[in-house]
Amino acid sequence: MSRTAAILLAAGNSRRMAGAMPDKVLALLAGKPAFAHSAATFVRSGAVDFFVVTYRDQQQMVELSAYAPTPTIFVRGGAERQDSVAAALAELPDDVGYVFIHDCARPLVRVEQLVALHKIVRREDAVVLAHRVTDTIKEHRGEGRLRTLDRQHLWAMETPQVFSRKLLCRAYAAAAKRKLTITDDAAAVELLKHPVALLENPHPNPKLTTPADLAYLEFLLARADAADSFQP
Numbered sequence: 001m002s003r004t005a006a007i008l009l010a011a012g013n014s015r016r017m018a019g020a021m022p023d024k025v026l027a028l029l030a031g032k033p034a035f036a037h038s039a040a041t042f043v044r045s046g047a048v049d050f051f052v053v054t055y056r057d058q059q060q061m062v063e064l065s066a067y068a069p070t071p072t073i074f075v076r077g078g079a080e081r082q083d084s085v086a087a088a089l090a091e092l093p094d095d096v097g098y099v100f101i102h103d104c105a106r107p108l109v110r111v112e113q114l115v116a117l118h119k120i121v122r123r124e125d126a127v128v129l130a131h132r133v134t135d136t137i138k139e140h141r142g143e144g145r146l147r148t149l150d151r152q153h154l155w156a157m158e159t160p161q162v163f164s165r166k167l168l169c170r171a172y173a174a175a176a177k178r179k180l181t182i183t184d185d186a187a188a189v190e191l192l193k194h195p196v197a198l199l200e201n202p203h204p205n206p207k208l209t210t211p212a213d214l215a216y217l218e219f220l221l222a223r224a225d226a227a228d229s230f231q232p
Contacts, residue, residue: 002097003098005048005050005098006099007088007101008038008102010035010053010055011078012077024105025208029217029218039051041114045111045114047114050096051069053072055077061074075091086172102159102160107221109160113199113201128184128197128198129199129205130155130198130199131158133154135151157184206220
């Protein structure tokens with residue numbers, strides 16, 4: 001039986017933090033680094049057998065290692081997100097059949113979501129966590145011309161995104177051959193015309209991107225902890 005791995009992305013350069021903090025995945029939220037919240041949730045889920053953590057530099061790797069699950073290997077990340085994912089894929093053991101990819105700047109992923117994603121990927125080979133778009137979205141077409149998009153068909157992508165390893169490796173090879181820049185892994189799979197299942201997330205799962213996000217994430221984590229404490 002094939003194993004399941006998780007690639008935990010932590011090699012970003014935190015540009016949009018505008019110098020407010022050097023490393024957002026190590027930003028303290030509810031007393032722990034953002035990375036630690038994601039890593040601990042993956043461990044509790046029991047859905048993953050092996051971990052790869054992408055890191056930016058040696059100092060960051062040392063700090064991340066204090067919170068990394070077992071077993072974990074560390075892989076130096078690349079200039080772009082897709083470079084980090086490709087580097088991590090290349091280091092996976094041969095017996096890994098399915099791969100979670102998670103941006104560790106999203107510390108609010110839930111155990112039940114990981115379990116559900118793991119079940120779906122074994123049936124569909126590709127599934128992403130996502131939420132419906134509720135705002136009115138318009139496409140700016142130049143010269144002041146706008147086009148309103150039908151939000152009934154619009155979804156905002158989140159992580160984790162989960163794939164058959166073979167499918168994902170083929171997708172990344174296709175993106176590299178075309179020299180395309182992709183912003184999420186589902187975009188690579190789309191190049192192969194392979195369907196991607198959606199798991200709707202009814203809970204907030206924001207990404208820590210700017211300093212203004214810190215207080216909101218602290219609030220959401222405190223609320224999640226309070227809810228867990230009332231579970232029978």
